[in-house]
Amino acid sequence: MNRRDAIKNVALLLGSAISASTLAALDGCTSSAPKNYALQAPETKSTLAEIAETIIPETGTPGAKAAKVDDFIVTMMNDCYEQKDQQILLDGLKKIDEASNKQYKKAFVDLTAEQKTAVLTEIDKERVAYNKRENKGKDDPTHYFQFIKELTLLGYFTSEPGATKALRYVAVPGKFEGCIPYKKGDKAWAM
Template sequence: MNRRDAIRNVAILLGTAISASTLSALEGCNPKGPDNYALKAPETKKILAEIAETIIPETTTPGAKAAKVDEFIVLMLNDCYKPEDQQLVLDGLKKLNEASDKQYKKPFVDLTAEQKTELLTAVDKERVDYNKRENKKEGDPAHYFQILKELTLTGYFTSEPGATKALRYVPVPGKFEGCIPYTKGEKAWAV
């Protein structure tokens, strides 16, 4: 199984679809030019880490920060996404900070966990409304939060902590059993 199939399977497992931007990025990582250093800036990586940790917080399993999902997001955006998609994410991060300043009078990274969740919930509702709009056309850019959520989930569940601690993992699987009973609340299988 190649990485693209694995990522698609993770998306299906999580009950979500992958946007066209992310799917086209998974076609193959062909750098479009020099790195976008704005993505590698410490303040960008810090806000990406906070967004990812808000989406997948540390509980009884490691969170997105422990899985270094922010580094995965930066790598994927730089190596696999078109410059216009990179700019879409950077502009979205700017909008998120502006909304944070407007609502809480401080940058996103300085908010409490509850405030971050509240703000990202509002952004996610905006993303859903954006995707459901009537005048949506084929080829329209994805919402920046769609890209960030997809990369967060992909980065986490394909990382060692995500695959081995959040999912059930057997490093050397035994025989194939097609029908294994599943009890609600159990972890899903990593492989």
Template sequence: MMNRRDALARVALLMGGAVIGGDYFLSSCSSPSEEKTKTKAPTAAAPKELPAVLNAEQVAYLNEVGETILPTTKSPGAKAADVGGFMAVMVRDCYKPADQQIFKQGLTKLEATANQQYKKGFLALDATQRTNLLTSLDAEQKNYAKTKTPEAPNHYFRMIKELTLLGYFTSEVGATKALRYLPVPGKYDGCVPYKKGDRAWATT
């Protein structure tokens, strides 16, 4: 599968900025939400499991949102990669408490926007309505990013989109079905022929 640094670089390029929580992702998600002290000597005890931030229903919901962002075509979509489950881990382990709260509140805002625009929840929308809704939210987060100051809160839909892309590119189906993948690199070739329409490489 694509390594973490390459995946982050690709998502940052697509999103036009640094990935939220990316530093923690590169360091294997060192739980920024967990208070750390240095007064006690380290022990051999297993680390305590952090409580879940998102429940199973929210994970399933995020899989549907992710599938709208990266739908199934000739290759499997985001739902096949379980990006909802990936988001649950990332939000719990790699997001600061403030961003965790923004993310959770964002799911409520997304649902409220669906009800406001279509008089029904996101899961009840057809494919076209889902796409139109998320396209408008994507435009909203892009406009927000243009004037956002470093101390201003992050936009929830940017988080959702970033984690969808990151989860997909680092998944088995994303790396092997949507991208070209060589599990064991062969000889170095600095000039590989590329035809228009060829899939990008998952490994470099």
């Protein structure tokens, strides 16, 4: 099984956490897709790293930065998404900085962890409202924060730190066991 198939399988396991647009993008993955070099800019990657770390912070397990989720997002956007989607993400990063400047008079990367969480919480509320609106058309673009959240989750839980430290991991599963006792606080299983 190659990495692309493994990512699709994990995406299916995450269920509603991954949208149809992200699953469709996985079918179009190719390293020959036109690259958007603005995604690879240091300031873009820095902002993506801070956003991902805010979504999955380091706690008793490594966070999104340790899993290099920013590199994953850039690679996925460049290899699997159309240019219009890449531009939506880049424009969204500008909107996040605008929201940070409006509320705190600082760029997102310069905020405290609590301020970053507050900014992203408001943006996530906006994303939910955008996805629930009544006059939504099937050709409407995906909300930029949808891309960021989904790729953060996908990148983290398919990374070595995410699969082995945040989840329980068995490299070679043994026999099928239909009933495994669950203890409160147990980690979910990785594949």
